[in-house]
Amino acid sequence: MALSNLGYSLREAMHHFVRNWTTALGAIITIFLSLFIIGLFVVGSGIVNSAIGNVEQQVTINAFISDDASDDAIKSFQNKLESWENVSDVSFKTKEDARKDYTGMSNSAEATMSALDGENPLPRSFVIKMDDPSQVEGTASKIKSDPDFKKIVDKDDVASSVLYGQKEVDRLFTVTGYMRLAAIVLVALLTFIALVFINNTIRLSITARRREIAIMRLVGASNGFIRGPFITEGIIQAVIGALLAIGVLEMIRNMFIPRIQGAISWMQLMLPLHLYLLTYAALIFFGLLIGFFGSVIAMRRYLKV
Template sequence: MNLSTIKYFFKETFHALVRNSWLSLSSIGIVTVSLIILGASLLLVVNGEKLTNSVESSVEITAFLEEKVGKAERGTIEEKIKADPKVEAVEFIPKEQALQDMKKSFGDRAELLESMEESNPLPDSFRIKTKEANAVPVVAKALEKVEGVEQVRYGQGVVEKLLTITRWVRLASVVTLTLLTLAAGFLIATTIRMSVYARRREIGIMKTLGATNWFVRFPFVMEGIVLGLIGGLLAVLVVDLGYLSLIKKLQVSLPFIQLMNDQKTLLNILGSMIGLGVLIGALGSWFSLRRFLKV
């Protein structure tokens, strides 16, 4: 491919975009709207995953020890807990610390617990975190059989329901995102196919004059890339400004809701939107030309 051919392709692409301005604007609009919906859905999925992980990470097990357990036995119990490959961290909570934590949770009513200072009825305990949230019920059942452990609590019943909900949330997110991606691709490809169809005579004339398939196809593919790029950039601008504005508003009105604010993750999402726009634009043009290039 020589320089004059490359110049011709760029020239034809520019002229085609200007000459078919309404179709070009329509294609850009479809690309932009489709990618805005897709980008917003992707951000929703990412924030849903963040919330799910946050909820799962807060699930922990508390193993209360029998009053007769001494320091040596306590160490043995701790080693048994740590030996479980599903356990990530173990923290010993003496009954004095447990009482102080309870006072903090009572806030202004902490004086109600002052009578417990002399004869603290709370037991020593271990606070256990598992590597995966779905391992909590299994580890808890194993702890109940350990000698010296009087009682095990982990929110039995609630945790199982929580884990079921998080699994369904993840599945629904994947299915929704996949369907939206396919829908966006279909809409964009259909719009580009309409643009190609409107210029079928032009393609026929070029073929009659002896132009090769790739010579006919290349300007259209470049046109699709440009349309996808412009639509992707517009979608990124709208999604980025809208999302950052939403974060600022929530920080003022609902500070307890923490949305994903990692710049690297956000840039990856925005970059993938642009890349997807370019890819669908190129592939849409490429495949839409097949029926008109058949001899």
């Protein structure tokens, strides 16, 4: 569409928009609902991924230390651990810390410790957090094979001195991997379905004006000149639909999500603002693509020579 045709296309698009407002309203509602569902699912997927990430971040390695290990050897290995790749934090848990954690688990745990007449059999340990929890197995293996670690653990039981809930962690990452894949597939499927519905709606709108297109062709109008108003109208409808979808998503973000978050504070539902802005920009961009290509594809059969 040439720039010289832009003014004409805008005037004609607005004229058609007002004259056929029921058809235009149907297209806008279809676009709004389609983009809103996509946007809602993208935001929902972001919340699920955030929750999954929070669960994954709880994965830690516990490296238990022999009671005979010297403080200097323990400190030296801690410094070494902190310099490793994929290790984000290393905290040292004393025997007293271990006792407090154990007795805080239940009343029976307190009774068990009391029956030991003041003895504390629980070992000291390192609690290790990682930048990438999915690499927990590799990091645990590296600890087990480290010569400095072997100096501060029970020589007869090095393997069992490093624990991270192997089976549970494997199941966790398997489940979260499937959940992320399912989210991607569902977003792609919803996008495809939305494109089909929107294209059909625009096609019906253009079909209703096929005689107008035929008359313009008979008087010698070029394909680009004919397409201009229809493409412009399709883009206007798509942008309005996208803005309505964004408005409803903003209302949900500001009014409903904070209330739900307050009711289930144990689960993180709030996403950073920039993720919402990226979603909104994507909806507008997708709306523009739908308006443009939907009109072009729908008009193709009426512009064939």
